[in-house]
Amino acid sequence: MNNTVEVKEIDLEQERKEILKRYRKLLNIARPYLQDDDAKLIKKAFMLSAEAHKEMRRKSGEPYIYHPIAVAQICVEEIGLGATSIMCALLHDVVEDTEIELSEIEAIFGRNVAKIIDGLTKISGVFDYGSSQQAENFRKMLLTLSDDIRVILIKLADRLHNMRTLGSMPRDKQLKISSETFYLYAPLAHRLGLHAIKSELEDLCLKYTEPEAYKDIAKKLKETKTSRESFIQNFIRPIEKDLNLMGYKHIVKGRPKSIYSIYHKLKKNNTPFEEIYDLFAVRVILDVPTELEKSACWAVYSMVTDHYKPNPERLKDWISNPKSNGYESLHTTVMSSGRRGRWVEVQIRTTRMDEIAEKGFAAHWKYKGNDTRTNKAFESWLSQIREALDTSDKSQSAVELVDDIRSSLYNDEIFVYTPKGKLIVLKDGATALDFAFEIHSEVGARCIGAKVNNKLVPLSHKLKTGDIIECMTSPKQKPSEDWLAFVATTKAKARIKDYIKEANKQHVIMGRDMIEHRLKVLGVNTLTLEITNQLRAYFNAKDSNDLFYRFGKAYISLDEIKKWKSDREAHERKQATKAIQEPLTNTKNVIKELKKLHGDVKNADAILIGEDMDRVDYTLAKCCNPIAGDTVFGFVTINEGIKIHRTSCPNATELLSRHGDRVIKALWTSQVKMSFVAHLIIRGTDRMGLMNDVTRVISQELKVNIQNLSIGVKEGIFEGKIALMVQDTQHLETLVHSLEQVDGVIQIERGE
DSSP: OOOOOOOOSOOHHHHHHHHHHHHHHHHHHHGGGOOTTHHHHHHHHHHHHHHHTTTOBOTTSSBTTHHHHHHHHHIIIIIOOOHHHHHHHHHTTHHHHSSOOHHHHHHHHOHHHHHHHHHHSOOOSOOOTTSOHHHHHHHHHHHGGGTOTHHHHHHHHHHHHHHHTGGGSOHHHHHHHHHHIIIIIHHHHHHTTOHHHHHHHHHHHHHHHSHHHHHHHHHHHHHTHHHHHHHHHHHHHHHHHHHHHHTOOEEEEEEEOOHHHHHHHHHHHTOOGGGOOOSEEEEEEEOOOGGGHHHHHHHHHHHHHHHSEEOGGGOEETTTSOOTTOOOOEEEEEEOOSSSOOEEEEEEEEHHHHHHHHHTHHHHHHTGGGOHHHHHHHHHHHHHHHHHHSOSOTTTOHHHHHHHHHHHHSOOEEEEEOTTOOEEEEETTOBHHHHHHHHOHHHHHTEEEEEETTEEEOTTOBOOTTOBEEEEEOTTOOOOGGGGGTOOSHHHHHHHHHHHHHHHHHHHHHHHHHHHHHHHHTTOOOOOHHHHHHHHHHTTOSSHHHHHHHHHTTSSOTHHHHHHHHHHHHHHHHHHTSSOOSOOOSHHHHHHHHHHHHOSSTTTTEEEETTSTTTSOEEEOTTTOOOTTSOEEEEEOSSSOEEEEETTOTTHHHHHHHOGGGEEEEEEOSSSOOOEEEEEEEEEEOOTTHHHHHHHIIIIISOOOEEEEEEEEETTEEEEEEEEEESSHHHHHHHHHHHHTSTTEEEEEEOO
8 A cells, every 4th residue: 555755856857767677677577478469568557557656655755666566576586477467566556546447457458457456456444343454355365266366476476575675664564564474474475385485574574573583593694604604515515426426417505594484493492593403404406307306306315315314204205295385395304424413404306396396386387287186286275265265154254264264374284085096185183074074065064983094083083194084974963063173174164164153043043132122121222233342342252143142042141231231331431531532442543532642743643651541541461561661562452442562472463463453553651660560481400599599689689579489390400480570671681681690590581
């Protein structure tokens, strides 16, 4: 979306030359992909986009047209898309940001281009608090999967360029966009096989959400670059020698792991950077004919393991069973020779496999005639997404749908078979019931058990690659809510929910009638959308149907309606006594009130923590316990005012990505001194008097009040959890530094 800025002293002629230079570069890169009149149509798209965006500028001050040109270039250069995608990338913001209508696009470029542009255009309008604009837009984009997957590929190119140029955006926008990217777009890039784009998106997300961690890892990678390159050269020397003797055309290269993958490993394993040995992988790429690919890769594997001892548990064969995103490669982890051995991951693949691994779906389709099994695997995944989108309850579940689909994006696959030998691809963790629903919705609904490799198993039995499954059904069987606890696939979940909703419709209708009748008795004549939403929030129901169902099934007593009414009236009386006259029902109202409080000054649209408490209803979130000095944001909740969260909060990514429109800036003020609860986790080697020394440093030397303390010791290693009162992050850093000097303390980290 465009944001105009005021820019002074612009050299328009110089800008015009730069725009043409970028456009010509795009055409040169695209030339191998163009046919017939493609170049003329691309020029027409460029001229239309340049004219439509001529008055617009990005936050950086650059002409807006730079962005669509860059997106088109990513589509060609980094994904491998053709002329139609170039036109759509050049036009992708025209309908959303300018006066040009979709019908005009269709008249000039045809229905195909117009359909893709429609898929790329965000939904406008007002959304209820129970919904999410981001989720609705993502659902709209996913709906195009059935028709044209290029919509999502262009959207990923658009997101990648936005992330590359995120430095010019304000901090709160950086957090929102990064979180949404990490939550939705990086997993989607992974699922579509766009490894290079997925890795760059994750790295850029980390750069803006955890800048200190990003800089620290980048610095350490730079410092160790020389020794790493020397190690790689020594490691690959004998492999190169053998490859030359065998006569294979090849490339052997070492590549460092992405910054995000290193960060994830540091966090997951609680190990320092210096102790992570697999910081890089060695890739062997063979240029061989298609029919010799498999035998050549295994021959090279044998050769590598002649020189280095393999870890048998780390052999991954994605050549015999490619991933459903088309990925093929042979991975092994071997121990290097020398005085200090290291585990090194070696990836063996062909030039075709490498192109598919980097460029994903587009490259895979280029070679699609070569492996029908991979095509079926990818089609199987697409059909699961289509099934999930084709749910009967369109009104309720954009957020829930996105969560379900997102959960399928990062999972590995398993390959199982019907008794007749038909290959079925399921996500790792799938059960016999998932398999039944994959065969057919009615088979799943009537399934009472299964035979796996001729052995009787329950519906919840987890499957593994190679299993042969036969489903057993009964006409008396009906789906139950318990099934949702153990199914893993999006399709199975969607179908079970559909069956349950159909069965529960009567309870929903009854529940609504009961609520309406009780409200009339209490003097409330109409069950409006506002009252429904208030009741839904009060009783913590997922949606209005869930609310009515729980009353219809008598899970909630009708007497609770009276309690809700009295609580609501008490809350309204409390709000009336506050100085703010307009209720804080949405983000716009919050910002309006903040501007009234602070006047037309910088940060007038931000909560000043410590100053605004008596005028604005906000609290510090208990899930992350922010303290003064933490980077934070405000989140407007439905019925609990504004919650202040740390940007590193476990819930931050979900809140920022799913409900970014309810996020506002929050800043600490130094004018009011406050005390905060901070949680520390201290680990080290146990010794007599260690905890006594720790508590002495905290209580006596630094005069910090300890609220809570628990300690556990296992096999000579202790872990202590301490809750204490601090003034701000600087105070906490001083405390941590002092504790690090205590003999035996190895690691201190902040808990939630």
